[in-house]
Amino acid sequence: MRIGFIGAGKVGFTLGKYFSKHGKEITGYYSRNTASAEEAAEFTDSRAFDNMGELIENSDVLFLTVPDGSITDVYRQVAQCPIRGKLICHCSGALSARLAFPDIKETGAYGYSVHPLFAVSSKYSAYEELADVFFAVEGDEERIGDIEGLMKSVWLRYQRIDGENKIGYHCAAAIASNLMVGLIKESVDILGRCGFSPEDAVSALGPLVRGNVQHVLEDGLESSLTGPLERGDIGTIVKHLDSFDAENEEKVHGADEGVFTREEEKQLYKLLSKKILPVAQAKHPERSYEEIKKLLNE
Numbered sequence: 001m002r003i004g005f006i007g008a009g010k011v012g013f014t015l016g017k018y019f020s021k022h023g024k025e026i027t028g029y030y031s032r033n034t035a036s037a038e039e040a041a042e043f044t045d046s047r048a049f050d051n052m053g054e055l056i057e058n059s060d061v062l063f064l065t066v067p068d069g070s071i072t073d074v075y076r077q078v079a080q081c082p083i084r085g086k087l088i089c090h091c092s093g094a095l096s097a098r099l100a101f102p103d104i105k106e107t108g109a110y111g112y113s114v115h116p117l118f119a120v121s122s123k124y125s126a127y128e129e130l131a132d133v134f135f136a137v138e139g140d141e142e143r144i145g146d147i148e149g150l151m152k153s154v155w156l157r158y159q160r161i162d163g164e165n166k167i168g169y170h171c172a173a174a175i176a177s178n179l180m181v182g183l184i185k186e187s188v189d190i191l192g193r194c195g196f197s198p199e200d201a202v203s204a205l206g207p208l209v210r211g212n213v214q215h216v217l218e219d220g221l222e223s224s225l226t227g228p229l230e231r232g233d234i235g236t237i238v239k240h241l242d243s244f245d246a247e248n249e250e251k252v253h254g255a256d257e258g259v260f261t262r263e264e265e266k267q268l269y270k271l272l273s274k275k276i277l278p279v280a281q282a283k284h285p286e287r288s289y290e291e292i293k294k295l296l297n298e
Ligand SMILES: NC(=O)c1ccc[n+]([C@@H]2O[C@H](COP(=O)([O-])OP(=O)(O)OC[C@H]3O[C@@H](n4cnc5c(N)ncnc54)[C@H](OP(=O)(O)O)[C@@H]3O)[C@@H](O)[C@H]2O)c1
Pocket: 006, 007, 008, 009, 010, 011, 012, 030, 031, 032, 033, 034, 036, 037, 065, 066, 067, 068, 070, 074, 090, 091, 092, 093, 115, 116, 117, 118, 119, 120, 121
């Protein structure tokens, strides 16, 4: 399978380098700016094309590694060329292949999304970390085996998902990465009320957050869960909840737009506590968490 890339950016560089290092034939790159294609070609020991049609003609698999907002536009240009039998992939987390490549069936090509669950920040070094990355793969059933074969042949881990679930999958990724920042910000705000500067708060939370995430990733949710809820310490949970009861509903840290009221903070605490209740129960099947459950539902 000869693999070509349209879009010589972070993901194009990274996938191309990884594939070529693992013995795949990289046709080369076409990009908006020829200089980017030339840089990627040099990095991956492949070829820079200044003509999209020529790259397409010489590739069996095409990765459209352009920003999400340009994928469909670029696909429409690709579809002007003969692409019958070719596998057309994009790497967006939020878009399904069906949405990104409208009417692809009519061209005789096959559409896929192949999304790395990973933040690619460096064009030149991210390929070294790709072996640990999980990909979500979905698209046309007819040739999906070829995409899976490609992933297996270079030892990339992947999960097949349904295109209908693509946005849910992307939402899950945002919760574990972007919204984790929100969760830490909430903790930083509360520490701010205890006298910490924002910088000291982040620094103070470092060992706790790092250790906890590492424990979850290495040993699983149940094994890593500690704290008052896991211990069944209802007295401490009551005190935590009471601490949110302010006399008035003023916004925390002034009246900034988007900052929680104390009641909202309490609801956040309750919601996340409810989420870990079954984890605690699975860890300690002999314990009853009924009282805590009742408190969280009040
Ligand atoms: N970065 C990540 O962490 C990450 C992670 C997972 C998935 N993804 C997905 O991977 C895809 C690419 O993202 P990226 O981070 O690699 O973006 P990027 O670094 O901005 O690179 C995109 C490249 O596409 C080229 N491009 C833009 N419009 C084009 C057009 N109309 N025709 C041809 N080339 C065009 C640009 O080329 P020039 O340099 O020539 O202007 C740019 O280098 C997106 O779908 C994104 O959602 C990204």
